[in-house]
Amino acid sequence: MPIPTTTREYRLPKVDGFHNLTIREASIRPPKSSEVLVKVHAVSLQYRDLVVAKGQYPLGQKDNVVPGSDMAGEILAVGDEVKGWSVGDRVCANFAVDHIFGDVTEEIKLTGLGAPIDGVLTEYKLLPAHSLVRVPEHLSYEEASTLPCAAVTAYNALMGPNPLKGGDYVLVQGTGGVSIFGLQLAVASGATVIATSSSDSKLEIAKKLGAKHLINYKKTPDWGKEVLKITGGRGVDHIIEVGGPGTITQSVQCIRYAGSVHVIGFVAGAGDVSQLPFQVLGKAVILRGILIGSRTQFEDMNKLIAASGLKPVVDKVFPFEETRAAYEYLDSQKHVGKVVIKVAKD
Template sequence: MTLPTSYRAYKSNADGYQNLQLTQVDLREPKPLEAVVRVHAVSLQFRDLLVAKGDYGLPTGAGIVPCSDMAGTIVALGEDARRFFSVGERVCANFAPDFLAGEPTPENRAALGGERDGVLAEYVVVPAYSLVRVPEHLSFVEGATLPCAALTAWNALTGSTPIKGGDTVLVLGTGGVSIFALQFAAASGATVILTSSSDAKLALGRKLGAHYTINYKTTPEWDEEVKKITNGRGVDHVVEVGGLGTIERSVNAVRLAGSVHLIGTVSKGASGIPLIPAILRSIKLNGVVVGSVRQFEDMNRFIEARGLRPVVDRTFPFERAREAYKYQDAQGFVGKVVIEVVEE
């Protein structure tokens, strides 16, 4: 196809998502190892709210294109990139385009929608080596949920201390990372304990495979309830997305030498990591920031083998991206919020 000379993209100046500006951007030809991707769908993260509000922990440039997670179709390839992909293939770009395998380094950690331009646009030009094929059974909307939330959950559960059948996993909340963690853990043969403040969300969690559920509003000492469920042993893994408001109870809920995967900061609180209990009980505190292209490929094979489908709470059209941000900010959703750039 003939590429357009320009396309629409949102830009952020860290002055709130209400002030995202829809602008016209020139589209250039791809370099030898690059691909031009027609974006079909973009999913939102809690991180996107931080970037939009100027609260992100890493520096971002003025007028940056926000968001890290997309699915789309390759429409043009540089000469060297044609060895790996073909025009017309459905792909996602990895959260950190240069993070191919192994451990994150200062050289490969720069991510889309934060330290470099993101994907809330009609087209993106990215390194072809950062692309991963979308599982065949998933739509573009479903595929757009994979690069950050799904891969973060996958890295937590299969990274430094891999999950195994028979393990017990505590999942906090029902946001994107948490729902994927629930699905991955259940599909791996683990017993899953899910917390939420909503009985309706917990009911959905049980349909997705949660074996036990705890409403932390009616059971504020949910860590003690976890211990009862596990006969005093504690869980093998905690998917810890809360932060200051939950870390103390998470450490109390995990077994001796168990793993607490530190992912999010969505809950408010004044407590810090309880160092003495963590040390005395040999707790593994595992900081997780998404994952590599190789992990993404491994995860997609698992998703295809198990026939898993992401949970999409609601979609918004491209022109109503600010409304999608507002809906994300309200935190009433389960799973993922997606912006459809091209309506399916």
């Protein structure tokens, strides 16, 4: 097919909410020697996208940004020095396009799609070839679009410097994107999963995905004590900590000695963390902040996804023209798993 010269893209000209999402036409240049041009088929949304739309992203964002960090698409054109990629290949881009391997740096952090640099809510996207990974064959574009942020974050938490082992206990908080992937990846790796949620119907979904123990934190506000009971007083090996100040003291209460609390989000709001340093010290807790992950971790994760046949949980798919409605649905917190936007018509 001829290479497109224009694309329809969303921008955020003002940042006091996602009602500002504006679609417009922009020109698109041919790929440079080390770039590829990708036709975006699907984009998945994150909690981060809601924060960016309000101008409150703590890691900084550019003016009038093209939002969105997570996409799956097909290669339409490759630069003349690109090796290993061909037209027609199904790909995702890594969240931070320059995070290829190893630890994150200040420079890498500034290459995160959809905040410091323009993102993927566009029909066509130029990307550096080094940012790409292959989509697992058994996944649709909609399913694959959920992987770059939520899945890689969960994988980096559970398989990072202190990787989980079969038989470990893993606690996941809630049923959002990262937590559901944490549950699925932990089960695929032979761990025993404890899931918390404020909704019994959401906990039923977690159970179907393989969670062995379920805690409704509305009915059991002292869920940390319940986790200790479940584990015979020992505590869990890994916690996917998405709540932040509102939940972290209970997480430290129910982690095992020298266990890992992976700090990923702050969706539970404020809380008293004045005693946290003493609690962390008193149990030799490994407290680790997670900024998504590298392309090599993404590739490793895709091997596990392919080998286990894991299928991402897609709650609802919206057409490109209804992107605002997709944001609204994500904001309502009714979803389990991921909210996806289908960009390409075919």
